[in-house]
Amino acid sequence: MIQHIDVHAVLRRSVSGSYTDLVTRPTGRAVREGIEQAIVAEASIARIDFTGVGCIDYSCADEIVAKLLRERLRVLLLSGLTDGHREAIEPVLAGHGLAVLLERPDGTLEPLGPRESADALLEDLIARRLATRTPGGDLHLTAA
Amino acid sequence: MTRLVEVPASFDDRTFDQFAGGFVTAWANGERLLFDAHAADWASPYGLVGLLAAGQAAGAGGREKPLLTAPTAAEVVSYWSRAGFFRAAGELFEIHGRIPKAKPPEDSDVLLPVTAVRAAEDVHEVVSHIQQRATAILTAELGVDPKATMGFAMALSEACQNIVEHAGTGGWVAVQSYHWRRRLAKRVVVIAVADAGVGFRHSLAPTQATRFGTRWGDAAALEAALVQGVSRFRDPGRGQGLKGIRNYVSRWDGKISIRSGTARISITPSWDDDVPLADGLAAFPGAQVLIIIPEQGTRKA
Numbered sequence: 001m002i003q004h005i006d007v008h009a010v011l012r013r014s015v016s017g018s019y020t021d022l023v024t025r026p027t028g029r030a031v032r033e034g035i036e037q038a039i040v041a042e043a044s045i046a047r048i049d050f051t052g053v054g055c056i057d058y059s060c061a062d063e064i065v066a067k068l069l070r071e072r073l074r075v076l077l078l079s080g081l082t083d084g085h086r087e088a089i090e091p092v093l094a095g096h097g098l099a100v101l102l103e104r105p106d107g108t109l110e111p112l113g114p115r116e117s118a119d120a121l122l123e124d125l126i127a128r129r130l131a132t133r134t135p136g137g138d139l140h141l142t143a144a
Numbered sequence: 145m146t147r148l149v150e151v152p153a154s155f156d157d158r159t160f161d162q163f164a165g166g167f168v169t170a171w172a173n174g175e176r177l178l179f180d181a182h183a184a185d186w187a188s189p190y191g192l193v194g195l196l197a198a199g200q201a202a203g204a205g206g207r208e209k210p211l212l213t214a215p216t217a218a219e220v221v222s223y224w225s226r227a228g229f230f231r232a233a234g235e236l237f238e239i240h241g242r243i244p245k246a247k248p249p250e251d252s253d254v255l256l257p258v259t260a261v262r263a264a265e266d267v268h269e270v271v272s273h274i275q276q277r278a279t280a281i282l283t284a285e286l287g288v289d290p291k292a293t294m295g296f297a298m299a300l301s302e303a304c305q306n307i308v309e310h311a312g313t314g315g316w317v318a319v320q321s322y323h324w325r326r327r328l329a330k331r332v333v334v335i336a337v338a339d340a341g342v343g344f345r346h347s348l349a350p351t352q353a354t355r356f357g358t359r360w361g362d363a364a365a366l367e368a369a370l371v372q373g374v375s376r377f378r379d380p381g382r383g384q385g386l387k388g389i390r391n392y393v394s395r396w397d398g399k400i401s402i403r404s405g406t407a408r409i410s411i412t413p414s415w416d417d418d419v420p421l422a423d424g425l426a427a428f429p430g431a432q433v434l435i436i437i438p439e440q441g442t443r444k445a
Contacts, residue, residue: 021271023301024264025309055271055294057301058388062381084294091388096381 002077002141003043007064008052010034020054028063035064036072044130045141046073047103051080061088062095069098075125077141078112079103086112093117101125109139146211147173149198151181155191157401157434161408163191164428167198177202177210179237184215189318189336190434192229192258196316199236201340201429214241228257232316255281255333256319267304270317271297278333281321285331287440288396295392296333296437302385303337303433310376311341311430328415328438335435343430344369344404347376362405363423370402370409389435396437404431413438 011019014034015027022028039046046068050056069076078089078100086102090112093099099113099121109131111118122139125131132142147170152159170177179195179202181187187195202210212233215221224230225244233239256274261267275297282288282296300319307315321333345365352368353360368374370390375382386402390411393400401410401418408422415438 016268019268019272021268021275021297021301023271023297024267024305026264027268055275055297055301057271057298057305058384059302059305062384066381082294083291087292087295088298088388091391092381092384095384095387 001040001043002045002047003038003040004047004049005035005038006052007031007035007048007050010038011053020052022053022056022060022064024057025059025063028060031060032064032067035068039072044128045075045077047077047079049080050078050082050085053080053085056085056088058088058092061092065089065100066092066096066098069100070096075121075130076100077103077109101131103141107140109141146176146178147171149177149179151179151184151187151195152191153183154186155181155184155195156186156188157190160190160194160403160432161422161425163194163198165426167202168426168428171202174207176208179210179212182213182216182241184220185217186220187224187229189227189258189320189334190338190432192224192227193316193318193336193338194432196229196232196236196258197338197340197430197432198428199233200313203236204340209236209238212237212239214239214243216241218244226257227254227318227320228259232258232260253321254318255321256317258316258318260314261304261307261317261337261339262314264305264308267301267308270304271301274300274319278319281333282437285321285439286333286437288437292396295395299389299392299435300335302389303335303435305385306431306433307337307339307341310344310347311339312347313339313341313430315339315341315430324438330439332439333437335433337433338430339432340430344402348374351376351378361407361423363407363409363421366402366404366407366409367421370400370411393435393437396440398435398437400436401434402431403428405429 014030093113099117102110149167279293282293283290317337324332345362348365356364373383373387397413406425406427410418412418
């Protein structure tokens with residue numbers, strides 16, 4: 001089962017209805033805790049949707065993405081990411097040696113993170129039959 | 145008795161050490177201070193927030209509120225007012241001189257007037273306020289790739305968070321765009337952040353002092369924070385903020401400089417002649433951060 005989590009909605013609920021930016025440690029911590037409460041036990045993958053989120057800084061990327069991966073989830077699927085969001089998330093993943101999956105608008109997947117961690121994540125997903133490669137080489141979720 | 149501290153006529157990061165030297169000497173006597181800016185003819189955002197930090201320190205610990213004589217030149221005092229300086233200074237100084245009413249800086253190069261940063265909510269306000277105008281200036285006037293403009297907001301956020309998480313007191317931030325004729329012959333966007341808090345050495349001492357041994361001091365603390373990305377927190381994800389700022393400014397041929405206590409560390413691009421590490425400076429309290437992003441493309445010959 002893939003569980004969809006709307007980060008912007010969690011931000012508005014957890015911190016302030018008027019904020020659109022994921023900045024500062026306390027905000028990141030509150031949003032991560034909101035996501036952790038929302039995740040159900042039977043979800044094999046959590047799709048964290050950043051649509052509607054303005055800026056993300058390194059502190060929030062670390063509090064949310066890195067800590068969810070280190071402490072809570074084996075696979076994290078990020079959707080609705082802008083290039084600006086990636087600027088904050090990629091250095092954080094590199095710093096921790098972690099990888100996530102980016103879901104593009106057409107549904108194909110792209111690993112984000114250091115090469116070794118990204119390769120290991122893809123192998124794991126394919127071995128667990130959570131993702132499959134098309135003849136063209138694109139990666140898709142099997143249980144979308 | 146009141147001790148005089150002269151504000152340099154041209155007050156920016158280059159003249160800040162001269163100001164800090166005068167401040168520290170006068171401050172040591174424990175008497176009331178008078179900051180004399182009547183002859184000021186220009187001040188950068190760094191000068192303005194640095195002056196506020198000095199005022200904060202001068203009035204701390206039950207000391208009498210310091211005095212400040214405002215610039216006498218009409219266009220200078222008008223700019224200081226538009227930059228939001230006097231709104232913040234009113235809480236810290238007994239101000240003497242004629243202060244014009246500040247107008248909203250909508251059409252000026254003041255991207256963010258001097259803004260107090262005390263808590264995480266203030267950082268949210270700063271980032272939210274600046275994004276649209278900063279993006280327009282960075283892309284249209286500085287030639288920064290539109291995809292990379294969010295990095296500017298990230299750098300600003302992280303610089304402000306240093307105050308909230310490490311200073312132990314409030315501080316100020318200001319952002320401005322201007323044409324830097326004398327030093328670079330280009331437009332630049334400048335972020336200046338200052339506080340009069342505990343400084344990097346005090347903040348990092350519990351986790352880093354032993355590791356550095358006899359080398360421990362303001363310079364070693366700055367080196368640990370900016371170059372090695374260490375933090376006072378043991379959480380492995382901490383220390384990303386300054387590292388992220390460093391990567392961002394390097395990518396856009398920019399500069400970051402942090403002064404704390406008796407030292408200043410800088411990541412300097414080719415167009416700047418600042419030294420990477422200056423030690424033995426006047427012991428100014430807190431931390432003062434300067435970030436400069438220049439116009440991209442052709443350079444001054």
